[in-house]
Amino acid sequence: MPGPHAPATQTSDPRPTQRPHVAAAVEDWWCTVAGAFLRRRGWVPRVLPYTGYGTPRGVRVLARVLLVPPSRARGPLSPVRHADRRPLRSYLTLPAPGERLRVAVGGAVVDVATDRAGYVDVEVALPDAAPLAPGRHDATLTALRARDDAAPVVASVVAPVVVVGDDATFGVVSDIDDTAMVTAVPRPFVAAWNTFVTRASARRPVPGMPALYRRLAAEHPDAPFVYLSNGAWNTAGTLARFLDRHGFPPGPLLLTDWGPTQTGWFRSGPQHKGDSLDRLMIAFPRVRWLLVGDAGQLDEDVYVRAAARWPGRVVAIAVRQVDGARPRPSRGRPDPGAPLVHGADGTELGARLDAVLDPRHQRSGTNPDS
Known part of the structure; x- marks a missing residue:
């Protein structure tokens, strides 16, 4: 700011x-x-x-x-x-x-x-x-x-x-598609139907994610929740209503415009998320962020690179495994210096996050998936 x-x-x-x-x-x-x-x-x-x-x-x-x-x-x-x-x-x-x-x-x-x-x-x-x-x-x-x-x-x-008050030291940045809400991005036709046709009232949350986020909000009452997505601003109302309907903690949406840019036909999703994370890091210098995304897009790579750019500012990275998502190569990717966990849903991610978010068990750079 x-x-x-x-x-x-x-x-x-x-x-x-x-x-x-x-x-x-x-x-x-x-x-x-x-x-x-x-x-x-x-x-x-x-x-x-x-x-x-x-x-x-x-x-x-x-x-x-x-x-x-x-x-x-x-x-x-x-x-x-x-x-x-x-x-x-x-x-x-x-x-x-x-x-x-x-x-x-x-x-x-x-x-x-x-x-x-x-x-x-x-x-x-x-x-x-x-x-x-x-x-x-x-x-x-x-x-x-x-x-x-x-x-x-x-x-x-x-x-x-x-x-966000100056006393806040923990925050959550969450993707939406296939992280909070089932979209099926790895299956383009299903994802398109869900994005353009399915009403908000018919959308389903990823199992266990609302409960995980509510628990994090209860444990950290001052924590900001920010929902960072490559979705279009046109869908802000639909997404806000979905999050509220299913009991996700309230927070700003950071979306994007799907139209052409000054330099190309489409906006870069990874650049949008990376730039947004940088702005949050600058705006809230005392907050350490839990970054939550899914394997259906490039969230893991974006989050790892953000953690490497901002040493000590990412408390953990949680990535939901999505059916049909291709494994992302890690060659050439920097060491994030933050724990990285994977899980099929909110329940599994929550169990693995418990170890890395508990100060008695935190070890920078560890991967407790195993």
């Missing part, structure tokens, strides 16, 4: 300095043309808030601005209001790039602009005299007129922010 005297930092620049990839250029053209067409027919921008995080001295605020039809023009959008509809409908959205918003949290007020995909991702430094207490707080986002930044267009929208 920014230091106590640092200005607000907008991490997604709405005016990129490099020449965009052809796919990004085509996407930008489509958003401009479609956006102009729909605005002439009464569509308006609305703010969709996400849950951010931070410290008593600074917070990261997350949101997205979408164009919506006149029938949805009144009131703020909610990421969970339509969370149980077919997931495919969540992808049928049109972003509103370049929209200006005023963000107010604690005693700080900053103005930002949405990026090319309509996102707001801003780090806000708080006044020295008004730090935030640990717990949930609200950031207020207000859309501003293009010609008069003092005149709001719509009512203010509240984005939750989870503030």
Whole structure:
């Protein structure tokens, strides 16, 4: 997070300095043309808030601005209001790039602009005299007129922010697909059906994972839980409702945009997770993280490399074995210096984590799978 005297930092620049990839250029053209067409027919921008995080001295605020039809023009959008509809409908959205918003949290007020995909991702430094207490707080986002930044267009929208206290020394970063929720990523057709068709109410948790996470939360009441996934922000409402329905500890979602980037057709999943872990390490320098993922993607490799980059900051790495997942080669991979455990479900992972998380049995760099 920014230091106590640092200005607000907008991490997604709405005016990129490099020449965009052809796919990004085509996407930008489509958003401009479609956006102009729909605005002439009464569509308006609305703010969709996400849950951010931070410290008593600074917070990261997350949101997205979408164009919506006149029938949805009144009131703020909610990421969970339509969370149980077919997931495919969540992808049928049109972003509103370049929209200006005023963000107010604690005693700080900053103005930002949405990026090319309509996102707001801003780090806000708080006044020295008004730090935030640990717990949930609200950031207020207000859309501003293009010609008069003092005149709001719509009512203010509240984005939750989870503030982690300075006393917290343990936290959990968890993947979602095939770690918390059964998705079957190694089987592409099944994974696609689950991702785009299956409603949130029909999704199944990985056995034993909700109980494991609740036990960790009970043992570490101040611990932040962060759900880091390569899933699209379009599914944030579906995922949040799923986690709440099955009793997972609440926490921010860190998702990604599936559209083209300035440099290629698709975003890099491992880079998204690696960069997100680095930001968490910087934001919370006293927290040691338990990293939980699955073998169906590249979680183990991403986590091992993060642990090697941040010596002493990873208390353990837990990887769920997934049917159909190919073994990942370890040649050339650094030594994480943190215990690495594997298990078929939450019960098995929990039993193996007990040994490495118990201070009487912790041995840095050990692998208790055997």
